[in-house]
Amino acid sequence: MDNLPALRAPERSAPPVAGPPPVLAGLVRPGDWALQVGPGPVAAQMVRWTGHTVVSLQSTTAEVEDVRAALGPAGRNAGLVDVEAGDLYDGRPGAGPYDVIVVTTAVTGLSPRWIDQLKPGGVIIAPVALGGLHPWIVAGRDPRDGLLCGRVIGCDLPAAAPPRAGGILYSQPPALPGARPAPELRRTGPLPRRMTVDQYPALWMFAAVSDDMITAVVPDGMPTWGPTCALTTGDSAVYLRPDGIWPSDANPATDTLTHCLAELSLEWGGRFRPEVTDWTCRFVQHPDEDPVSLATPTGWSMARPAILPR
Structure with a gap:
């Protein structure tokens, strides 16, 4: 277990994510026994959706007080949220198992301890890192093969605020590798029309x-601009923006990156502009290599539906 701190170190924190998508209200159902992991006021909302007490886990005592404050005096006195501070990676096994676990902090994958704390047919809903974005994914066991799969339920652009410190489950360096050269005042590369x-x-x-x-x-x-989609190599960078493709310079390496982004943009248009919610994935863990490794998304597809209990 000595390698666990690498998953939790403050320098591995992720950019802040926007709040959960509205569809979350339909995924947390009346009667669900629910765990909420991470900061924000979602636990108080989940009390209304489930109709009873919600279990919550925060990284710090300050975040515990934030959750309690969102309830107001009546909610605190009624014990509507059972909240405590601890290691987000561990979940709260003593209060489980859960019908649904809602994670409100950006992660690169799902803690295997969260997975172990699910009831049969339970799901985890979390914003999972993908290319600088954090699409919200609902994940559970596919009843056809028992494998852990997920479908995207929403995705917002990265926030421009500084990263939060501590408690975020990152097993690799976060997105936003830092500033790169500003692009020259020119755009190049085709984008789909009327995007x-x-x-x-x-x-x-x-x-x-x-x-x-x-x-x-x-x-x-x-x-x-704020956080921007990019391909980078060395000191070269090419930025993919809604208004065009912006290279940082005109050297051959940058030209190659520009060509790659142009091809991807045109392929997206040629496939009738798939939405973020068209994507599904599988989650894979490698316990033989690392027993505490996160289950990370892979095998992204628009052709294979994810069959989940909700």
Whole structure:
């Protein structure tokens, strides 16, 4: 267990994620015994959805007080949320098993201890890292083969605020590797016609699924851009934006990256612009290599449906 701190170190923190998508209210059902993991006011909302007490796990005592404050005096006195501080990786086995576990902090994968704390047919809902994005995924056992699979229920662009510190389950360096050279004031590369800003997350996710070198970068000298979809190599970077493809320079390496992003953009358009919610995945853990490793998403597909209990 000596390697566990590597999963929890503050420097492995992820960019903040937006709140859960509205569809979450339909996935947490009346009567569910639920665990909420991570910061935010979601536990109080889950009390209304389930109709009874919700179990919550926070990284710090300050976050515990935030959860209690969201309940108001009446909710605190009624014990509507059973909240305590602890290691997010561990979950709360003593209060389980759970019908649903809702994770409200960005992760690179699912803790195997969360998986062990699910009831048969239970699900985990979490924002999981993919190419600088954190698509919200509902994951559970596929009744056809027993494998852990997931489907995307929503995805927002990365927040521009600084990362949170501590308690975030990261087994690899986070996205946002830092500032890169600002692009020259020129755009190049074709984008699908009449693409809208609202479709940008869908294009970004398509690129991330197709190329594992896609990430989020904050371009140096472009403060209004915020985190941006990018391919980088050395000191070269090419940014994929809703209004075009922006290279940082004109050297051959950058030209190659530009060509790759142009091809991905046109392929997304040629496939009728799939939405983020069109994607499913499998989750794979390697306990033989590392018994505490996270179950990470792989095998992204738009053709294979994920059969889940909700």
